[in-house]
Amino acid sequence: MMMKIDFANLPKAYQEHKTAIDQAMTSVVSSSRFIMGKEVVKLENALQEFTKSKFAITCSSGTDALLLAMMALDIKPGDEIITTPFTFIATAETIALLGAVPVFVDINQNTYNIDVNLVEEKITSKTKAIMPVSLYGQVADMDELNALANTYDLAVIEDAAQSFGATYKNKKSCNLSTIGCTSFFPAKPLGCFGDGGALFTNDEILANKISSIRIHGQTQRYIHKYIGIGGRLDTLQAAVLLEKLKHYDRDVERRQNVARMYNEFLEGKTKVPFIEEHNTSVWAQYSIQVENRDEVQRKLKELGIPTAVHYPKPLHLQECFSYLGYKENDFLVSERVSKQILSLPMNPYLKIEEIKYITAVLKDLL
Incomplete structure (x- = not known):
């Protein structure tokens, strides 16, 4: 359903x-x-x-x-x-x-x-x-x-x-x-x-x-x-x-619980986000990488699952920064990630049933 x-x-x-x-x-x-x-x-x-x-x-x-x-x-x-x-x-x-x-x-390929x-x-x-x-x-x-x-x-x-x-x-x-x-x-x-x-x-x-x-x-x-x-x-x-x-610590804990559930349901099917051992995240986004992003986004949208791309074009390739003289292949990790990154719904109020639905649909597309 x-x-x-x-x-x-x-x-x-x-x-x-x-x-x-x-x-x-x-x-x-x-x-x-x-x-x-x-x-x-x-x-x-x-x-x-x-x-x-x-x-x-x-x-x-x-x-x-x-x-x-x-x-x-x-x-x-x-x-x-x-x-x-x-x-x-x-x-x-x-x-x-x-x-x-x-x-x-350039960026670290994991974080x-x-x-x-x-x-x-x-x-x-x-x-x-x-x-x-x-x-x-x-x-x-x-x-x-x-x-x-x-x-x-x-x-x-x-x-x-x-x-x-x-x-x-x-x-x-x-x-x-x-x-x-x-x-x-x-x-x-x-x-x-x-x-x-x-x-x-x-x-x-x-x-x-x-x-x-x-x-x-x-x-x-x-x-x-x-x-x-x-x-x-x-x-x-x-x-x-x-x-x-006043309630922010609880909201952060909820976000972390949502991320843990995403990780659990997606583990082995895709590369889940990597958090350094000495870090905790507030999960502003929950972002994975997918090869056929446009197609995956389209099908998820049809099934009631919104997504976002943070970010589709690295800054060195943006027209407004052309004066800096950068070109394609200058920052390979950023360029590769920008073509594959996909952010899934993330907020403190996602229920386990919703996360199961999102991940079940996603796994069928990967």
């Missing part, structure tokens, strides 16, 4: 905490403190406690978090930032927006994160930072990257848009490097009801600078020390996130 599966199930995420979220939003509307209301400060304190970072600064999106991080580090035109081509475009787009140069490094063994050869006198992406919910190899950064006096910016709540050697993502950046886009493991993001650091000078830059470089009202942006998080979004963060 055909089922209708919800990929991210955002309606359920709201309904489960509807009363508390509605009350929190009503409180903001009643106060009319829509910009930098008290909920923003409360959320930042809660995020600090959650990650054990000394400072958490909320902002308007995960994209702006990356931009703010680089602005605080004084990234200038011509500076080079080492990152991965297998990620959402915001990772490299923000580098280019500042006039800096994205320098791509899909940046291959740390290939990073050092890309470091030049122009390199100012390394920006690893903690893809699909699993943190990159941060110890190795931090060691390289210390050797060459570089910053490390963790693009943790998909890994908030994940752990690396028992430390939380976002609290593993010079600056950590995350996203609260609605479909993220911890999502708000619009755009939102946050930055994390243990450096007080950087924290103060980020806080200023996100409000047009102000150090006090109408006094501007830096060139900045309008990068604040709306109070309404902060209120939503405060309520959802």
Whole structure:
């Protein structure tokens, strides 16, 4: 019997905490403190406690978090930032927006994160930072990257848009490097009801600078020390996130249970996602590789199973980055994975019957 599966199930995420979220939003509307209301400060304190970072600064999106991080580090035109081509475009787009140069490094074929063994050869006198992406919910190899950064006096910016709540050697993502950046886009493991993001650091000078830059470089009202942006998080979004963060550990555990069931039912039929022994994942995506992806996607859709591709074309082959001079076969792992990667429905509310249905249908197609 055909089922209708919800990929991210955002309606359920709201309904489960509807009363508390509605009350929190009503409180903001009643106060009319829509910009930098008290909920923003409360959320930042809660995020600090959650990650054990000394400072958490909320902002308007995960994209702006990356931009703010680089602005605080004084990234200038011509500076080079080492990152991965297998990620959402915001990772490299923000580098280019500042006039800096994205320098791509291929990914590890097992984790899909940046291959740390290939990073050092890309470091030049122009390199100012390394920006690893903690893809699909699993943190990159941060110890190795931090060691390289210390050797060459570089910053490390963790693009943790998909890994908030994940752990690396028992430390939380976002609290593993010079600056950590995350996203609260609605479909993220911890999502708000619009755009939102946050930055994390243990450096007080950087924290103060980020806080200023996100409000047009102000150090006090109408006094501007830096060139900045309008990068604040709306109070309404902060209120939503405060309520959802209270239950986030349980949601992460549910996601991990869903992933375990997927692994169990798919083991031996396809290569299931690989998680490093010292890592835990928050499973922003559950992604496998299939040879005949278009056909598999089409048949799954016919049977009520939505899928997604994260990501179908590596950044070095995107038209907007043609000026960098990359070409096909420059990053073989990224290119191969981009042709085969397929994300299955992943959310905390998937039932075992639904997972059995998804995997049974999928196994017939592989």
